[in-house]
Each structure stands twice: as C-alpha cells, then as structure tokens.
Amino acid sequence: MDKNLQQAYLNTDYIIDDELGFWQINIGDTDRPLSRYLNTFENPTAAFITAYNPMSKRLKEGQNKQRLQQLQQAVGKLGLASCKGYGLSQQNDWPQEHSLLITNITKQQASQLAKDFQQAAYVWINEHGLVSLVGQQDY
Structure with a gap:
C-alpha cells in the first residue's frame, strides 16, 4: 500500500454511532470496552468496513x-x-465515509467483503480489542 494512503488510514478516527452508543477507535489502540462487547459473540472479533470510494477513488x-x-x-x-x-479524517482532507462495524465476523469473511467492495484496506479488531489495519496485500 502506498505510504500516503496508509498514513491517511492511520490519521482517521473510526466512529461507531449506533444503538450501541458512541465509540471512537483508532488503529494501534486497544479498546477494552469494545473487546468486552465483542466477547459476547462466538467470534469475538469485528471489522470496520466501508463500501465508499473503491480503491480510494472518489x-x-x-x-x-x-x-x-x-x-x-x-x-x-x-x-x-x-x-x-x-x-x-483527522485533517479533514477526505470526506466522511459511512461504514459498518461488523461483529462476529472472521478475518477471512472480512477480507472477502473488503475485496468484493474493492477496498484498499479495512480496520480489524481482534478478540483483545487491538485495532489494526489490514491492507489489500494481506487479503
């Protein structure tokens, strides 16, 4: 992945704003409350995926x-x-992209969805609440 694109993902706040409440996650952080919520599922993991702007083309x-x-x-x-x-975007240099936090999902399912919707990357939350970036090269 291009370094500028990777930096753009790193400089983004990922907001969950639904009936669950309001959560902000960032790549590299560990979110314990979200982890506790995810551990109520058989697969205690989640993916934050958008279908907006395939391959970062507006x-x-x-x-x-x-x-x-x-x-x-x-x-x-x-x-x-x-x-x-x-x-x-923390720098306001990219429009807001509506997304989904998909729970109880496997990494294989998440990667397939990201691939199907032509996304350069997606955000993965593991069973410990660690938030990471999964780039297309890892699908």
Missing part, C-alpha cells in the same frame, strides 16, 4: 450510498450483525 454520494446498501445486504446474507459508523 465517487458521487449517491453511488456511495448505493454501495453501502449493497454492503449491508451482503452482511445480512452472511447472517452477521452490524452497527453504523463512519471514518473521519
């Missing part, structure tokens, strides 16, 4: 919203739950 808002609906449908077909969220 699309019109209507196209992005349609892609997000398709991601929600794909998640539903897998029988997985999700919470609404968004990625927000």
Whole structure:
C-alpha cells in the first residue's frame, strides 16, 4: 500500500454511532470496552468496513450510498450483525465515509467483503480489542 494512503488510514478516527452508543477507535489502540462487547459473540472479533470510494477513488454520494446498501445486504446474507459508523479524517482532507462495524465476523469473511467492495484496506479488531489495519496485500 502506498505510504500516503496508509498514513491517511492511520490519521482517521473510526466512529461507531449506533444503538450501541458512541465509540471512537483508532488503529494501534486497544479498546477494552469494545473487546468486552465483542466477547459476547462466538467470534469475538469485528471489522470496520466501508463500501465508499473503491480503491480510494472518489465517487458521487449517491453511488456511495448505493454501495453501502449493497454492503449491508451482503452482511445480512452472511447472517452477521452490524452497527453504523463512519471514518473521519483527522485533517479533514477526505470526506466522511459511512461504514459498518461488523461483529462476529472472521478475518477471512472480512477480507472477502473488503475485496468484493474493492477496498484498499479495512480496520480489524481482534478478540483483545487491538485495532489494526489490514491492507489489500494481506487479503
């Protein structure tokens, strides 16, 4: 992954804002409360994935919203739950991207979804609450 793109992911706040409440996660951090929540599932892991702007190419808002609906449908077909969220650039140099925090998901499923929706990377939360970036080269 290009270093500038990687830095953009690192300089993003990943916000979960749903019926669960409000959480902000960042790559490299460990989020214990989120980990406790995830450990209520069979697979105590989660992925924060967007369908917006495939391969970091900006699309019109209507196209992005349609892609997000398709991601929600794909998640539903897998029988997985999700919470609404968004990625927000700390430097305000990239538009907000609506996303999903998908719970009870395996890394293989997450990688396949990211690949299907042409994402350069996604955010992975392991069973200990460690937040990491998974780049396309790792799919």
